[in-house]
Amino acid sequence: MQNPATKDISLAKALMCLMTSAFLFSIMGVCIRFASHTVDNATIVFFRNAVGLFIFIPMLFKQGLNFVKTEKLWMHTWRSLVGLTAMYGFFYAIANLKLSNAMVFSYSSPIFIPLIAWLFLKEKVTKSMIFAAVIGLIGVLFVAKPDQGMFNALSFIGLGACFLSAMAFVTVRALTNTEPPERIVFYFCIFGTIISSVPMFWHWRAFTWNELALLVAAGLLANTSQLFMSYAYSLAPAGQIGPMNYIAIVFAGIWGFIFWHELPDTSSLIGIAIIIFAILLCNPRIQKRFFSAST
Template sequence: MSTQTTSSSVLKAIALLIISALLFSLMGVCIRYASHTVDNASIVFFRNFVGLFIFLPLILQRGLGFFKTERLWMHTWRSMVGLVAMYGFFYAIAHLKLSNAMVFTYSSPIFIPLIAWLFLKEKITRSMLIAALIGLLGVLCVAKPDAGLWNQLSFIGLSASFLAAMAFVTVRALTATEPPERIVFYFCSIGTLISMIPMFWHIRPYTWTELSFLIGAGLLANISQLVMSHAYRLAPAGQIGPVNYVAIIFAGLWGYLFWRETPDFYSLIGFALILLAIVVCSPLLQRRLRP
């Protein structure tokens, strides 16, 4: 019974991460359109600031007491790491193909098992390592060593991936005592306060079109964060992390639909390997691999 319950929880976590990845890829579409005329610092600020309004009904319903926490330092660390990763990720979206930008950010599952083992003492299984390696190979196939991979953008993108992995693992640690709504609330609040400083250097009136993309990105990102937090509450970060790769496939679809960015043969192979990484980390396969 306990094994079935655990498998069911992991399957639910995988489904939630897929939904989160879909919403996050749509956020990437909004960011790409907004970046045509809006600077990176302002985009990051709006992504956090808009998220605060999602919590107004919750504050009115449950009161400010719901957001009291004894783990403020961990919320602050998660917010700072996630915010730096966000700056790098949004910069990559503005300057690369959408699918390539997603590749950099969603390379984080490669680092998650190691970080989860170091900080959370989570066990690294053979299937986790296999999934991470397969996913890495898929990432390299999608974002081949071309002009956009091994340069300054590469450093920014991969650094954002590593920091995003640290943020994901911190979320996993926070879910032991903190509800998802509280985790995302502190991320938005701290992120808004910090990102407000560089944004003031670029503040100006925005058009309605710009505001629509900025607000849309903020809503999609924060709803995605809530869904992701629920997922990491159901299963270990190292076990379900590779599911994040599916966002690259969604991004490839949006890239084709909106900008006619077409994947080549190697990209298609990469997408297949990414899907295989998701299958490898599924609980059904892991049960069969058990002696």
């Protein structure tokens, strides 16, 4: 059993790693936004997956076929399909919405996870989970409202990507019963690279060095961010450190202001506050305190 001092050090390291993950993810969003000025969405998604695939080459040489051996190929395929579709939506949102608003979609999937886990994994859903999901959805709708109005293509793409991302997370949860995290990410990268190469092929052209630098950087940042996140969750419980993820929205807001002079409107600020409140309610400890205090 960890002594309090060691536990505090682990928690501090976990929080720092998660903050680093959020910081890197926000810079990835900047790279994608700049790349999207001249590069199509299909190509950006392809490079995001292809660059990630190269990270696993040393593991393949070291562990051989044991690294890729699986009895859950169909679940890996399903996870890749929904996760890749969500990625297309997120990257499209980054290219067309304020950066901070697009990041909200990337980090709002926990709102939908309890419902999807109930539908597909038959996990128990409590009233507090339903309450948190409804509150969170209201917040997402506040943020999803571009200047043209609440219900339009951009809003539905962002919400759809958020929902599909939640489905991918639930599938990952089921896969972790038998599969190591590295294998799950590997199959996502390889299936994502193969599938995304098809639409990318129709847009293929010679890229400038600047475009290639942005595309490779986005892939490296995304995968490095995932590594920091995985290490953080190995050091401390998700419920304790999870809310630190949402600092990525703050980072994205800073980059959006520096590079594109973006400022969130009142509706977006209200929505972000509601979403953070809703996701905090997903923590069982906070649920217990909140609902016991309200009764």
